[in-house]
Amino acid sequence: MSLLEVKELTKNFGGLAAVSNVDFVIEENELIGLIGPNGAGKTTFFNLLTGVYVPTEGTIELEKDGEKILLNGKAPYKITDLGLARTFQNIRLFKELTVMDNVLIAMHSKKGSNTFHSLFRTPTYYRAEEEMRTKALELLAIFELENKYDVLAKNLPYGEQRRLEIVRALATKPKILFLDEPAAGMNPQETAELTALIRKIQKDFKITVVLIEHDMSLVMNVCERIYVLEYGRLLAHGTPEEIQKNPAVIKAYLGGD
Structure with a gap:
């Protein structure tokens, strides 16, 4: 099939x-x-x-x-x-956000969130956030972007913006x-x-x-x-x-x- x-x-x-x-x-x-x-x-x-x-x-x-x-x-x-995930002919990043935040947004969209834990910032919320940050860094490392995690997306060179867009797509698994x-x-x-x-x-x-x-x-x-x-x-x-x-x-x- x-x-x-x-x-x-x-x-x-x-x-x-x-x-x-x-x-x-x-x-x-x-x-x-x-x-x-x-x-x-x-x-x-x-x-x-x-x-x-x-x-x-x-x-x-x-x-x-x-x-x-x-x-x-x-x-x-x-x-x-x-x-199904995609990149675009004209790069579509959240350019005013950091490299890390671009990837975390994609991960959140796939994972969803528990309203109670998110609202009250429980230990479960912080553990989940830390796990996602660790996975995001691992993904960025594959594309040699881990050292740019705190850089605004708009400040990356063109080729690195392309790579970040691919990372963000892959973050949705x-x-x-x-x-x-x-x-x-x-x-x-x-x-x-x-x-x-x-x-x-x-x-x-x-x-x-x-x-x-x-x-x-x-x-x-x-x-x-x-x-x-x-x-x-x-x-x-x-x-x-x-x-x-x-x-x-x-x-x-x-x-x-």
Whole structure:
């Protein structure tokens, strides 16, 4: 049984079909790429899967505990609770908060809180808070951000803000992590480091990673399967080798005649 199965997904804005009749399957512990020209519908597709938009047609089904859960129409926070997390093309951090607080907010959203303990600041509350801070530091250490825990997010260099956004997403303990152009704005050294980091995330956290990316060296180096969108429609799907040799993909996106 697939972890996430998308069938005939469509999103219309007025008379424009931003995503049209797309089928997409995600298995456990995969690294999947989603590529295509600007305006192909990639971010809209992510927005549909994570509850930002409601599909016009089609279904999105998540396998959980042997049952299929329909995600259509569920609020983003409910989809996050079910194990789908994401980053954004334009970084969306709480920039006036510290690195630590950005991660703790994500952890609280997953854990929830007991009103009594929170209101009266009982020993149980303080123990839980300390445990979360310890786990947050451990997570930050994986991304070499533990020494920046008290820095305001807005004061981090661009590449570290990207890493913090990934940390915050992982703090929700997702089954699937969607990365929207994680290498955007990065220099070649930062992109190489990100490539290694994405592999490490998928391996160490044992989760599925789906990424939108224009850097083809990154996509071809880390992805096991690749989907290609053009004008909102699925143009091709296959291994990196198959995609690189696909005449339609070469013509539409990879620079062929």
